[in-house]
Amino acid sequence: MSEELDVVFLGINDAGMRIYEWLCERDGISVHSLLTTKDQLTVVPEVEPDYLISCGYRHIVPKEILDVPKEACLNLHPAYLPYNRGANPNVWSIVEGTQAGVTLHHMDASIDTGDIVAQREVDVDFADSGKDLYKRLEDAQVELFTDVWPEVEEGTAPQVEQKREAGTYHETAEFQELCELSPEEEVTVKELVNRLRALTFPPHDNARIEIDGETYYVEVDIQPESS
Structure with a gap:
């Protein structure tokens, strides 16, 4: 068995690229691919990675793909789950006054409902625009992932079930x-x-x-x- 962890990465935004580059430079990890389109998901069963990591990926990943990785499929979402599942969480945190933040969670067949690994609150000021908050959430995603990833590697990261009936979705x-x-x-x-x-x-x-x-x-x- 290889000592390296095999990773396939899904992403397209700035935070995703920063995390992808961080993983590529980390010892003990082999990042096979950076996938940005839905048709590229055929790479996952070909590689059979240990981990599927997603940040900024814009497509729903089907269950048959999520079942392939040996360890886990993890997604970074720029919201403090269970609030603001789905699209444009930075906008809805401001409009609805819900807690802003970022969450690393397990991926499942639904949207942003998987078990939570870690999350972090992000403050919102009345002077913030949607763009201001978006940038702050991107930075927080990178910080959260790089802080928590060693626990993921060691198999000691938490896994807390989300209450699907709670929170918001847009x-x-x-x-x-x-x-x-x-x-x-x-x-x-x-x-x-x-x-x-x-x-x-x-x-x-x-x-x-x-x-x-x-x-x-x-x-x-x-x-x-x-x-």
Whole structure:
């Protein structure tokens, strides 16, 4: 039996690339592949790795693939599970006021519902935009993974069951609805500001409103008085 741990990595975003590069440089690990598309998953049964590691991968991994790795399939999710399963967790933490954070968890056939290995809270300030929080969550994912991975290697990492009936879940369609601002909608000032700052993610145009047949894009820039 090889002394090295065989890993197949799934990812595409900045945090995923940083973790992938960290694993590639770590002694005792052989990272066979970096997969970013769904059709590349055929590599997993060919390699039969010890671990499947995911960070920033945008596709659901079918059960027949999850059953292949000898040790575990682990995913990093930029949310404090069970809150904000699914898409755009940085946005919903701001809009709904749920705890922001990052979680390393086992992958299962559902979305972000597997047993939790480790997680870490991330603070949210009223001046944060969606982009500010997104970047902070990316950094926290890298820090959490590199801190916990030695325990994963040693087989001493915790495994805590999630309560599936708890928490929140959001789909991409809900984010798209959030971007559409209605001139007739009545909300409190704080609710509107939270929504706009959550959707502020330059250079992307997210929040939009139509006035007299013309579409306008809206961003906010919040600065504390002390700055």
